[in-house]
Amino acid sequence: MTPGKTSTAAASRRRFIQAGAGGVAAIGAAALPATASAQVQAQPPTFDEQHDVVVCGSGCAGLTTALFSRWQGNRVVVLEKAGSIGGTTNKAAFWYWVPNNEAMRKARIADPKPDFLRYVARLSSPQTYDPNHPRLGLGAWEYEMCEAIYDSASPAVELLASRGALTYRHVAGVPDYFAELPEDKAPKGRVLVPAQAAPSMADGGRVAIGQLSAKARQDGVPIRTGMRVQRVLRSPEGHAIGVEAVDDTGATVRIGARKAVVFATGGFTHDPELRKHFLNGPVFGGCAALSNEGDFIRAAAPLGVQLRNMNYAWMCPVSLDKALARDGSMSGMFSVAGDSMLFVNKYGRRTVNEKLQYNELAQTFFHWDGARAEYPDLVRISIWDQRSQDHSASAEYGRLIVPPGTDDRHVLKAASLQELARAIDERLARHAGATGVRLAPDFLPNLRAAIERFNGFARTGKDLDFGRGDRAVEQLFNGDVKQEPNRRNPTLWPISARGPYYAALVAAGTLDTKGGPKTDSHGRVLDTADKPIAGLYGVGNCVASASGRAYWAGGATLGPMIAFAYRAALDIGKPQGGA
């Protein structure tokens, strides 16, 4: 791929450009209904500006698609709805999971394609997984998408690295999230992280966006913020030929795309109605960018697309206080900190392994009690003692145990468990309109019993109820704990018999959702007959993920996203590609 001549002169937003031969033909469109066909041009065939490729969204998926397309010689623009660039990526650690990556190959870590496919198939469809089935029990679509990840993630990230758009370092020690499964033949080695990320890697997303966006500007890709894309404009033949957006002055702008419109706008984490009507349980927001409001679901509604994988999300526990406040700075709780720490529910009962991998832990909040008609675990209370406060506090990775001087409004503190219970119930009362949760009358005695049982497990290092700390991923995310000689389990330590005690409310959230219009493995958005809608592409969390409910490993969002960005750009670049 050779970059086209760099063009930094952005066309004036108000310069009207007559559509070319491939543009908009006049039809009797004035008679077309506003409700259903407004996406077909209802105005004279004019655009305010035109590009080859219009990319909506400036997170990882958008910027990498823009760069890959630019390097194919296209004139590309990136439209970002928010006032600043980077979307959810800004908030990520930006691990990216790349099977059979260059660093693995150099280190002679084998990661053959059939093994990779077995691992992802086993996790994404455990009920149909069959190692002897030609597609391992996956559907044809899912299999094709997983193959595409394996085939294209590594070439894509190498191209980004070789051009200085996204350089990386290999995080050889990080295990996959189900590293212990026999299907995982390369349990470590697939994870990369931006080269300049801090040792903790928590700032990886900001680093990546900085490097990608600098490269985009250097290579002549304008990135416009404050551009709210509202609809896809189509030719009479139904090809996507541009978008209509509202800019930050409130003006409507029509932007033509000679070759392709690419949506990379994120999921629907911040649309409560879509969450309620699609996700497989009651989610209280999440840590996706606040601009992730399901824009592509709405823009695609009149296009005859197929929504897929709408029931699942990339999940993470979150601070209930922060989620309900729509705190844009909130991080998902990737790491549940503390050893002398446990979770209980409104009944004071411990009902979960607190160190379960975050995607899996979040799902446990949805447990439904069909006799009481309630979600008993919808809000859990994390409780810890002074020891964990002193040794496990951190401002990174969404931890609830935070150091002095940081925002701790979500933390409750009391001298005794009794006082703590009172404070917890007061805080719950504040949120009851959203959760329906208050403490049960027997919370306190049950809590005392739960602590006693937990402390017994902690003394032996063996959690007989939930197996806390038994798996590699649980130790990976354990965070700092006080060093103890000869301890058997770094995730467990008895909770002190004396206060002070601390508490915070936890609920299920999303990093972002993973459902949306179905694309093929070239990122082409498909219609109800599984045919590509010419000129329309989708990449990232705004389109359907083939992963089902699975979170294969750290970076299983971003690695595949880069693979599909690369494949979409290649497809747009083909003679027959695009509109």
Next chain:
Amino acid sequence: MTPGKTSTAAASRRRFIQAGAGGVAAIGAAALPATASAQVQAQPPTFDEQHDVVVCGSGCAGLTTALFSRWQGNRVVVLEKAGSIGGTTNKAAFWYWVPNNEAMRKARIADPKPDFLRYVARLSSPQTYDPNHPRLGLGAWEYEMCEAIYDSASPAVELLASRGALTYRHVAGVPDYFAELPEDKAPKGRVLVPAQAAPSMADGGRVAIGQLSAKARQDGVPIRTGMRVQRVLRSPEGHAIGVEAVDDTGATVRIGARKAVVFATGGFTHDPELRKHFLNGPVFGGCAALSNEGDFIRAAAPLGVQLRNMNYAWMCPVSLDKALARDGSMSGMFSVAGDSMLFVNKYGRRTVNEKLQYNELAQTFFHWDGARAEYPDLVRISIWDQRSQDHSASAEYGRLIVPPGTDDRHVLKAASLQELARAIDERLARHAGATGVRLAPDFLPNLRAAIERFNGFARTGKDLDFGRGDRAVEQLFNGDVKQEPNRRNPTLWPISARGPYYAALVAAGTLDTKGGPKTDSHGRVLDTADKPIAGLYGVGNCVASASGRAYWAGGATLGPMIAFAYRAALDIGKPQGGA
């Protein structure tokens, strides 16, 4: 409402009728894209036949909408995809849940609207329920829909009864499914059943379809079978003006609707792809009519509708063998028969109250183990002894314990538990490609321990683990059990220490799904701006239910359905209604 002049002369399917003034205007439609806008007329404005109202689907929702519309003076046709009429309704017991019904009023059973709304709000959105909130914590749409049910169910069923279309008897003794909740101020009395249904009521659906369809024919509503409706035809203004169907000869037929097209085509129980990508857990089919394949989801895709409540279904446990065989005669397991009977999972562990109300019981099969990455309860094994076989067998309500001479291919029998385990694992092996489930190595010792613990509970009558039999609804559906003097709990009896033993495989299924395009409370299908699509209506399981995950009571499907059929017909009949 006065019936129009009866017309039994169905227009010839091949007679071409020129669209009238309100019909199809010619536009340059040949240029419109097949992928996205085929629903806008791409052919000359001709129909093979025309009616005022075209109803798709001949179950309860379709037939009642057709009758109500006919009684408004309209010419109505019903198009049924299957070879016979009645859809899923045929298989229902046809309880219909009608708040504040005439029989209650006569019996002076108070059922005021505010109390009704509190009960449904409490169940449909427990996390936001608030008795002091103006909408009780429901969304505006959900509240409006629930009000409509209360307001219109009773007038609708009285009209059907008074015209002899659907006569009923009051089933005064049946409790709501959460009758013990303080919000339920009318725990009994809301359930009606067709007057001529058998004492067991299991044949209510066939009785209802017989009476409704006879009335439809008598009143001049032709019902056409073998008519597969594939798309909605629209005017240039976007109004629904007819449908395109394929008849049983394979010919394409275009049927005009001067006033309204009504979809009443059922849910997507038998579309495995839609189930996988929308429902909140892995469902193995269900007992909806086999023709319930999500037709309206597909037909509506190009219309710019909003899919809602896609994550939930009217659920029921089913026989795994029958579900995987797509046995069209299968009934949901409304009643889990037997007292000396228990369920265990692949590990031999008892993990559920077997007598939970069916919708709630089915949900428990979706429990996800995020450490093992599996659904441990995806298939459960019902195990019973000779005593339950002798005293609890029944061919009704989907029970697994069936009498001699009936289809018992789903039943495994063995002299000992050890032999039974072998037979269970053989049967599981047959289905492993769909379920991934085989017995764990320690199944047998765990099963013996589970039985011992269960038998202890049975002797005291108190299930300390899961509270089996504690609630009214659990006793309602207990079925026949051997009479025992002084027993405390009719749902529990020790399992015999001696064989033979019996077993059958159980999984989660649906009666039908409850998601689809959003309508307003007049049955009008809404576009993405919440504006009605002129002339397009939806009633029943093909459109979004406002019930969320809740199954309020027996008949909570059919009662509301009749209310919305009535409201849709009234709206179509309005001067400004319809297309």
